Amino acid sequence: DALAEQEAAEQADADALAEQEAAEQADADALAEQEAAEQAEADALAEQEAAEQADADALAEQEAAEQADADALAEQEATEQAEADALAEQEAAEQAEADALAEQEAAEQADADALAEQEAAEQADADALAEQEAAEQADADALAEQEATEQADADALAEQEAAEQADADALAEQQAVVRAEEEAALAEQEAIEQAEADALAEQEAAEQAEADALAEQEAAEQAEARSVAEQEAIEQAEADALAEQEASDKADAEALAEAEADALASAVALETQEASETSETVVTADTTRTSDEEAQATTASEADDDDNQIWKYLGAAAVGAVAGALIPQLGGRVVENQGDRMIVERDGELHVRKDENLLLRRPGVTETTESFTDGITRSTVTREDGSRIVTVRDSGGFVLKRTRYLPDDTAIVLIDETLKADSWVSSVDLEESLPPLRYDLPEERYVVDYRRADEDILREALLAPPVQEFDRAFTLRQVRENSRVRDMMPRIDLDVIQFATGSSAIQPSEAEALRLIGNTMADIIEQHPNEIFLVEGHTDAVGSDLMNLGLSDRRAEAVALALTEYFAIPPENLIVQGYGERYLKLDTQGPSQVNRRASVRRITPLIDAGLVSL
Known part of the structure; x- marks a missing residue:
């Protein structure tokens, strides 16, 4: 039947x-x-169009004769008959479309009937399969019943055997109970005797433990007494060391203050003194650095060379300085001599010292240096146009006064520390005496990203007043060494300078990128010839603190040289200072291009005594 149904479905x-x-x-x-x-x-x-044409012809020939009219009427009737025939043909076409749609619906119905017949055939196949499975299940059920019967017989036999085994086990258990009772009575007697022995041992152990605890307590009390004595001795030693350090720091501060005061007093009286020694040098390209040259540190022995430019301007104490020695003229204790720079420590911070006249030594100038018995030096750099830069420095090389004389002897005072004899205090005391900063400028106008700045933003940042008022003029050293003082003035980060690791040289293409700030600074100095700008150098955290401090100062020097070489910024209007890795812009101990950078800020309002009331 299923095969017949399948054939019927296929048919x-x-x-x-x-x-x-x-x-x-x-x-x-x-x-x-x-x-x-x-x-x-x-x-x-x-035909309709022909009829319309015929009408037109008939109208044109109307004067011909009535016969033409009759012909035209006959043609019109023929046209109407044609239109009627066309309408009949259209109705016939629509009827044909309706018939075709009906035939298509009939075909679809036939497809549906065929699908239903196929589903019926599949259902018949499924029913046949179900019957076969039912028959197989019945056979399986009969087999299972037979196996169950056989299992029941086996279970009955096993129960009989188990009953016999249980009887045997009961007899054995009864015998075991008798033996266990006898053994328990014997064990109980032995346990009583052992308990008596254990109790005696515990009593003896408790008495020994009490004796041990008493000995331990006495030892602990003795150790605590020794610890208290040792702690008191340590605290006393720390107090003594702190007192010694405070006394040493106080002595250092007093020595530094005394040296500062003596230097200022000597500078004030300089006009009445005669130089003990005078030298003159014509600067050439071989004896000065350019911005695209590396400035390398040297060893201490190389620093003693007669040709070394920096130390011959310092006093004998500075030249012979050894590591750890307090040299008031240098402003602290000597940590390292790098040849072209010296690292000193004061108030727990490291500072870099170098020749403050290096920027002024451009090829073609003549430098005359006068040395005085008290260690003061006065150098005059004469340029080819007849202008002169006169710099007075103390025995440690710090600038006390710097004046530009134009060819007509007009004097422009750039730096004058002689008016600040009462302004010098330690960095710690200065930090504690200053109030918190108040920022009125938006952050992006206070710390300017040079890449995103235009001339107006740069000019605003370079000419902005301090962020808060103050009633004193700071020394140049205080501005250099105290971030709290420097932060009163906005700064511009020169992120277009990409220093290579360990390098302090600037490529000409990078120097050219400083054109906007170089031209802006040149314009400001032309309008205000006494403006002073601080160029700051920084490194990343790779390398030692001492190496990075010297490297950062050389980077600041390279930027200042580039501003002078490419944009004619007067070098006497620039102060350079390196800060090593102390002020990381990105907090990382690994290599960082962001941290190898330089910055510029105007510091005239901080150091110009004429701008504040002392």
């Missing part, structure tokens, strides 16, 4: 396919009839 599919082909043929015939109708409509339209 139905074939009939459905034949019906579908017949429907498609009917659709094609209908399409042909529709095209014929459309052609007839086109013919009718042509």
